[in-house]
Amino acid sequence: MSDTMTLFSTAHGYSDLAGGGEALSPLDGRYRAVAAPLANYLSEAGLNRARVHVEIEWLIFLLDNSVLPGAPTLSDAERDYLRALPRDFGADHIKRLGEFEAVTRHDVKAVEYLIGEYLEAASSVLGEGTSLPSLREVVHIFCTSEDINNLAYALTIKAATEQVWLPAIRALRDRLRGLAEAGASVPMLAHTHGQPATPVTVGKEMAVFAHRLSRQIRRVEATEYLGKINGATGTWAAHVVSVPGADWPALARAFVEGLGLTWNPLTTQIESHDWQAELYSDVARAGRIAHNLATDAWTYISMDYFHQNLAAQGSTGSSTMPHKVNPIRFENAEANLEVSNALLDSLGATLVTSRMQRDLTDSTTQRNVGVAFGHAVLAYDNLVRGLDGVEINGARMAQDLDANWAVLGEAVQQAMRAAAIAGATGMANPYERLKELTRGHEVGETDMREFIAGLGLPAEVEERLLALTPATYVGLSERLASWEA
Numbered sequence: 001m002s003d004t005m006t007l008f009s010t011a012h013g014y015s016d017l018a019g020g021g022e023a024l025s026p027l028d029g030r031y032r033a034v035a036a037p038l039a040n041y042l043s044e045a046g047l048n049r050a051r052v053h054v055e056i057e058w059l060i061f062l063l064d065n066s067v068l069p070g071a072p073t074l075s076d077a078e079r080d081y082l083r084a085l086p087r088d089f090g091a092d093h094i095k096r097l098g099e100f101e102a103v104t105r106h107d108v109k110a111v112e113y114l115i116g117e118y119l120e121a122a123s124s125v126l127g128e129g130t131s132l133p134s135l136r137e138v139v140h141i142f143c144t145s146e147d148i149n150n151l152a153y154a155l156t157i158k159a160a161t162e163q164v165w166l167p168a169i170r171a172l173r174d175r176l177r178g179l180a181e182a183g184a185s186v187p188m189l190a191h192t193h194g195q196p197a198t199p200v201t202v203g204k205e206m207a208v209f210a211h212r213l214s215r216q217i218r219r220v221e222a223t224e225y226l227g228k229i230n231g232a233t234g235t236w237a238a239h240v241v242s243v244p245g246a247d248w249p250a251l252a253r254a255f256v257e258g259l260g261l262t263w264n265p266l267t268t269q270i271e272s273h274d275w276q277a278e279l280y281s282d283v284a285r286a287g288r289i290a291h292n293l294a295t296d297a298w299t300y301i302s303m304d305y306f307h308q309n310l311a312a313q314g315s316t317g318s319s320t321m322p323h324k325v326n327p328i329r330f331e332n333a334e335a336n337l338e339v340s341n342a343l344l345d346s347l348g349a350t351l352v353t354s355r356m357q358r359d360l361t362d363s364t365t366q367r368n369v370g371v372a373f374g375h376a377v378l379a380y381d382n383l384v385r386g387l388d389g390v391e392i393n394g395a396r397m398a399q400d401l402d403a404n405w406a407v408l409g410e411a412v413q414q415a416m417r418a419a420a421i422a423g424a425t426g427m428a429n430p431y432e433r434l435k436e437l438t439r440g441h442e443v444g445e446t447d448m449r450e451f452i453a454g455l456g457l458p459a460e461v462e463e464r465l466l467a468l469t470p471a472t473y474v475g476l477s478e479r480l481a482s483w484e485a
Helices: 003-007 014-019 032-042 045-065 078-089 091-104 107-120 132-138 146-184 202-221 237-242 249-257 274-302 328-351 361-388 394-402 405-419 431-440 445-453 458-465
Strands: 187-192 196-201 306-308 390-392
Touching: 003 014, 003 458, 032 202, 032 361, 045 078, 045 091, 045 107, 045 132, 045 146, 091 107, 107 146, 132 187, 132 306, 132 328, 146 274, 146 458, 187 202, 187 394, 196 202, 196 405, 202 361, 274 306, 274 361, 274 390, 306 394, 328 361, 361 390, 361 431, 405 431, 405 445, 445 458
Parallel strands: none
Antiparallel strands: 187 196, 306 390
């Protein structure tokens, strides 16, 4: 066997790497430090902790509201003991859940068994007088697995969105606002269709991105995280038969809203996931705006409008061409946003469909929510670091502006039109006259000024146009750079 074949055989190399814990996903390997906060919520362990939390809170809710005739009343010490399980959920619990699931072949049933075992151990902590060991049959009562799962997912996605994704994108938005302020009065030749166009300022262009992201942030901040707890087919059938005197819809609403979620009263066995599709659409749209920022920033760097600060970038550039500093932060962001948005689009498209009452496609699909959010957060981090590592190169922009006096053609023809409307003569065919002057021709300062002076404009209009330069033809850009919606 060749050395190559030996290296890639199952008997050598990769089996050892797998045993050494090498991550298959880059979010759990190379980029772990950035993505790690999401693991608190959107990992399998985070999901199981949330499941335990929902099961415990349901048990406490039923007993505290005297829903089950004959059930005991909990003491404060017993409530504290119960709530300590999700609060202290850790490696030992994860391991024990794995052992239960190896027997049950059902992840939510394993959670039920873990809680049952925890109840049985209560006497050693609370004394023999505690009623907790007798409550084994209250655990998961009236619940189908999706009653627990939908609430657990809603809680973890809500927490991940509010505590990780939103802070990450706000940091990007705020960095853009800082650049908008710094570049508010720095003129820059704009480009439409890749061609020189009416100048702007750097700040105004950065403010556009900040404004776009702010709109998506507000949409995500207004997300409704829905939840249900209504049994096997959404009818509270078992509940009504077992405890007919209870107002089950009212109890369900109180419980779901008590978790900080929005109650969904009409479902099949599953909560329909429409809210998730709405959220992922908004997150993906924000990602596409950030992707647009990445490609524009990359282009500004290639034009030397943005100059890379080597110390801030912490990059040596090419491995073989020592003169280069690669815009890796923006390229990394671009790629990660493409991965994130592809997953978010798939999640949004597939989660809204479930065959009849229930199928399990969403079980696998929702396990990728953390991956989609992870690549987005990683991208935002790279964009912030990339923007921190660039300096506005006003001198280079000034060179381009001075080489493009033709962009004043727009100002001249519009001023001619306005003058004609006001009664000035000799202003006919302004567009055609400016096209003849500028299109396909090199137009310098002298050419433009001579053209303006020969038009016969009213004196104040001519004076205003003769004072104009490409660098001062920026309209309200400086004001727009600090625009707050």
